[in-house]
Amino acid sequence: MQSTKALAKLTAQIEALERRARTLRANARASAVRKIVAQMHEFQISPSDVKAAFGAMKPIRAKQKKALERPVPRRVVPEKYRHPETGETWTGRGRAPRWLAAAERAGASREQFRV
Template identity: 45%
Template sequence: MAKETYQAIQAQIKRLQDKADTLRAKQRQPIIASIVRSLDEYSITLDEIKAAQTKGVSVRKSPGRPAGKAAAAPKPARQVAPKYRHPDTGDTWTGRGKAPRWLAAAEAQGATRDSFLIK
């Protein structure tokens, strides 16, 4: 097997990139035609598309939502009260997710999880 050179590999990359670009252009044509048909079918203007793309929202009224109402903002994550506390350091853990290292180490030494419960 002949030793490949950097220039040969770069030439191969260029050929493959050109081939990929050509294939991508061929695949785009039916998609563009479909989009144009949908634009015509639903009477969507380019200004509406640009506004939706830049703002991330629809400029037309949705049939299911009253005019002037914005989408509900996502609720902030709920704070959960700690359930376990390390007696020496005061570190706490809610009991959700992976157990903290201090608790895992204590359990490895024979302590029970219940001994760290906050009462």
């Protein structure tokens, strides 16, 4: 019973805070619009000027988005090590391949497989 009352009280507080947040956002937006209109008057900017400038920005954003979607070409890393019998190669990056690790465990030097 008590938890139900507490939950109802919290719900009421949340709703009150959400109303207050909406009011603050609306006031901030209205203030921003007033500032924009004042600057438009000050610099003699018409709504059509703003519309043209806003429309001109869209293709730039689209181009930037396409540029970001393109995959970045990967650089080819030359091989550093080659297995003499199988011809398997390794660039020296990442974990050593099994054939090289096994050869090293058997006493071979990594330099013996250098290309």
